[in-house]
Amino acid sequence: MSRVIRANELIALxxxxxxxxxSNEMDTILNxxxxxxxxxxxxxxxxxxxxxxxEKGYExxxxxxxxxxxxxxxxxxMCGEDCYCxxxxxxxxxxxxxxxxxxxxxxxxxxxxxxDTGNFxxxxxxxxxxxxxxxxxxxxxxxxxxxxxxxxxxxxxAVALQIGMAIKRIRLYQAQERNALLYAKLGNVIQxxxxxxxxxxxxxxxxxxxxxxxxWPNVALFTSKNEELSLxxxxxxxxxxxxxxxxxxxxxxxxxxxxxxxxxxxxxxxGAACKEVLNSLDLPPSGSAAAIPLRxxxxxxxxxLLSSPRNKLFEDYPEDFMYSLGDxxxxxxxxxxxxEQRNExxxxxxxxxxxxxxxxxVMQKVFSLSFLxxxxxxxxxxxxxxxxxxxxEIGSLSxxxxxxxxxxxxxxxxxxxxxxxxxxxxxxxxxxxxxxFEQAEGVMDLPRAIEEALWRIGQEALNNxxxxxxxxxxxxxxxxxxxxxxxxxxxxxxxxxxxxxxxRRSMGLMSMRERAESLGGEIAIxxxxxxPSTVKVRxxxxxxxxxxxxxxxAEEKQRL
Numbered sequence: 001m002s003r004v005i006r007a008n009e010l011i012a013l014x015x016x017x018x019x020x021x022x023s024n025e026m027d028t029i030l031n032x033x034x035x036x037x038x039x040x041x042x043x044x045x046x047x048x049x050x051x052x053x054x055e056k057g058y059e060x061x062x063x064x065x066x067x068x069x070x071x072x073x074x075x076x077x078m079c080g081e082d083c084y085c086x087x088x089x090x091x092x093x094x095x096x097x098x099x100x101x102x103x104x105x106x107x108x109x110x111x112x113x114x115x116d117t118g119n120f121x122x123x124x125x126x127x128x129x130x131x132x133x134x135x136x137x138x139x140x141x142x143x144x145x146x147x148x149x150x151x152x153x154x155x156x157x158a159v160a161l162q163i164g165m166a167i168k169r170i171r172l173y174q175a176q177e178r179n180a181l182l183y184a185k186l187g188n189v190i191q192x193x194x195x196x197x198x199x200x201x202x203x204x205x206x207x208x209x210x211x212x213x214x215x216w217p218n219v220a221l222f223t224s225k226n227e228e229l230s231l232x233x234x235x236x237x238x239x240x241x242x243x244x245x246x247x248x249x250x251x252x253x254x255x256x257x258x259x260x261x262x263x264x265x266x267x268x269x270x271g272a273a274c275k276e277v278l279n280s281l282d283l284p285p286s287g288s289a290a291a292i293p294l295r296x297x298x299x300x301x302x303x304x305l306l307s308s309p310r311n312k313l314f315e316d317y318p319e320d321f322m323y324s325l326g327d328x329x330x331x332x333x334x335x336x337x338x339x340e341q342r343n344e345x346x347x348x349x350x351x352x353x354x355x356x357x358x359x360x361x362v363m364q365k366v367f368s369l370s371f372l373x374x375x376x377x378x379x380x381x382x383x384x385x386x387x388x389x390x391x392x393e394i395g396s397l398s399x400x401x402x403x404x405x406x407x408x409x410x411x412x413x414x415x416x417x418x419x420x421x422x423x424x425x426x427x428x429x430x431x432x433x434x435x436x437f438e439q440a441e442g443v444m445d446l447p448r449a450i451e452e453a454l455w456r457i458g459q460e461a462l463n464n465x466x467x468x469x470x471x472x473x474x475x476x477x478x479x480x481x482x483x484x485x486x487x488x489x490x491x492x493x494x495x496x497x498x499x500x501x502x503x504r505r506s507m508g509l510m511s512m513r514e515r516a517e518s519l520g521g522e523i524a525i526x527x528x529x530x531x532p533s534t535v536k537v538r539x540x541x542x543x544x545x546x547x548x549x550x551x552x553x554a555e556e557k558q559r560l
Contacts, residue, residue, distance in 0.1 A: 015040060016159055020166040024173050029166060030062035037159055038064060041152070043140045045120060048128070049086065050136040050167075058086065058136065067118030069109035085125040089137055097126035097153040097160065103141075119143040126156045130164040138163060182214075182321050186328065189213045193332040202336050206329060207235035216306050222255055223302040229255060230482060232302070246482070255303045258291035262300050264322050265291040266314050290314035292326035296334065304329060344448055363405055370398035421451050421487075425458045425476055432466050435473045442480035450539050453515045454478075454487045457523070460508045461489035461535040469493035469533065482541065484521075489535045512537075 019036045023029050034046045047063035083104040088094045099122065106117050123141035127134060138160050148156075192209050196202045203221055211219040219235040229252055234241040254265040267289055289307040293300040304326055306314060314322075377391040422438040429436035446454075458476065465474045471493030479486040509525070512535070516523040521539030 011040070013155075013158060013162070017162055020162055024170055026167070026170050026174075027061045029170065030163070031064070033159075033163060033166075034062045034064050037140070041140070041155065043142045045118060045123075045141040045143075047139050048136060048163075049139070050128075051089070051134070065118075067116050067120070069115035069117045070105055085123075085137055085139065088125075089127060089134075094125065094127045094137070097124060097148075097157040099147055099153070100125050100139075120145065122146045124148040124153060124156060126153075126160040128160050128164045128167060130161075130168040133164075133168060135164055135167045179318060179321065182317070183324075185213045186321070186325060190328050190332070193329070194335065196332075196336070202333065203233040204240045206332065207233045208240050210304075210325070210329075211235040216308055218305075218307040220305040220307075221302065222259075222305065224259060224300070228482075229259060229303065254289060254291040255305055258293045258303050259300050262293050262295065264293070264319055287311040288313045288315065290317075290322065292322050294326050294330045294333075296330050301330070340448070358405060358408070363402065366398055366401050366405065370395050370402065373398060421446070421454055421458070422476060422478055424455060425462065428459055429462050429474055432462065433472060434462060434466055436462070437473065437475045439475075439477040440480075441478070446480060446485055447541065450485055450519060450541065453519055453521075453539065454485065454537060457512045457515055457535070457537050458487060458489060460512050464508065464533075464535075465489070465491045465493070484538055484540050486539075487535075487537045490532065492532050494531065 016033055016036050019033045020029060022032065030048050034048060038044065038046055045065045045067070047060055047066055049058045050061055051058045085094070085100055103121060103123055106121050109115060109117055110121075120141045120143050122145065123139050125137055125139045128136045128138055138156065140156065189209050193202065193206050196205050207219040207221050210216065217236065221232045221234070222229045223232045224230075228246065230246045252259075254267050258265045287308060287310045289305065292304040292306070294302040294304060308314070373391045373395040377388055377395065380387055380391075422440055426436040426438055462474055465471065469491040471491050473492065475488075475490040475492075477486075477488045477490075479488075513523050516537050516539060519539050521537060523535065523537045525533060525535050527533040
């Protein structure tokens with residue numbers, strides 16, 4: 001007889017194992033195995049509790065033939081307050097299948113007359129485990145049955161182990177499937193970011209692409225200069241907010257921690273470090289936040305901050321994925337920088353070509369014209385005064401054209417600008433006969449457009465010093481910060497006027513002003529008219545990026 005029972009148990013375990021391996025859907029598997037268990041054992045009722053990771057909550061994904069006293073009100077009594085089996089599980093007092101003397105939930109239903117109890121008052125319970133991992137509880141009952149035999153409990157324990165292994169397998173599968181989906185989304189985001197051609201648009205577009213792709217409501221991008229963090233671009237409320245905002249260290253919280261320690265930082269809403277930085281960004285209280293360091297050649301240069309009102313949202317994301325997101329974003333910025341350098345080199349090469357062409361063709365022809373005019377003037381000297389005067393005028397104009405052409409060629413191919421703005425201005429001053437004393441404050445690299453604008457403005461200012469100030473010395477100071485670049489050109493002579501007759505001088509000053517204002521900057525001229533002059537130019541560093549974003553918004557409105 002015992003052999004027959006043992007054979008039936010083996011058959012039952014085999015059928016349950018087949019049911020457990022029939023799908024990767026958790027609810028389908030648990031309901032299927034519960035149905036099979038009741039069929040092969042003869043028990044009438046069963047249900048499964050799965051615990052939350054923190055074991056503070058639980059759900060009932062599978063239940064079969066549960067009486068109406070427990071299923072009423074959307075399983076309100078079943079998933080209400082903890083009962084004896086739940087408390088025993090949380091207190092680690094359940095290691096194998098045991099008899100529960102009485103079911104608290106059934107007793108409560110009987111006492112308060114809540115529906116039909118199915119004539120059962122006791123049940124057996126067994127923990128669902130896989131090694132040291134714990135997942136929940138399996139409960140079974142039978143009408144009128146108050147105690148389960150040791151053989152029945154042993155069978156339930158064996159079944160629970162199988163269910164535990166199946167739960168672990170399904171969760172691993174779901175994690176792999178989720179990771180595959182995450183990396184597929186990341187691949188799409190990378191492609192979109194790499195398609196951005198304008199350097200100034202990458203930060204604002206990147207935060208939006210990341211927020212939309214992963215359904216994160218708040219994404220903020222910070223960059224660092226001189227060990228100080230500043231907000232570069234922000235995505236919140238389905239809108240892009242571009243603003244340059246320095247972040248005080250006492251407010252930086254997890255952003256500073258991620259940057260300083262070069263590591264991922266995830267924090268819940270109740271963390272003070274999370275609250276400080278969100279308050280500084282005008283963000284509502286968050287359920288969770290994550291700060292990802294942006295690393296270039298192993299060193300952080302910024303931080304990507306993610307926040308959401310959902311609790312523990314970012315704890316579910318693998319660390320490898322979060323780091324990959326930050327590293328790929330960094331790589332996009334680096335590729336953009338390299339592309340910008342390539343474009344600048346192509347522009348320099350084209351200017352050099354134009355300078356060579358002007359020198360080899362136009363310069364030679366103008367020189368020949370000047371030589372012919374001098375020869376003709378010598379041949380008719382004293383014979384045709386009017387013609388001789390015209391030839392002298394042609395020769396004089398030719399010499400002026402040659403000078404202008406040489407200056408134009410040098411401006412097209414400014415030797416030294418690749419070494420920095422101040423060395424280029426100093427060399428230019430030497431070429432026109434000035435001694436330039438330079439001073440630099442700050443070490444931040446300037447965008448090419450701003451550097452070139454300051455270069456052209458500086459040239460014109462030095463020309464004015466040479467022509468009008470009555471001195472051979474000029475003083476140039478360049479101050480560079482995260483917010484702006486300031487160029488000052490001063491003389492200690494008699495200065496130069498700011499208006500006066502229309503002509504080259506007023507056109508030069510107008511050109512200087514137009515170059516500064518085209519980049520959102522301003523120019524001021526102090527002194528002059530017999531006193532030393534100072535030309536002061538201020539240009540916001542990030543005005544180019546802002547201008548690009550405005551143009552993009554206009555394009556989007558037109559498409560809509």
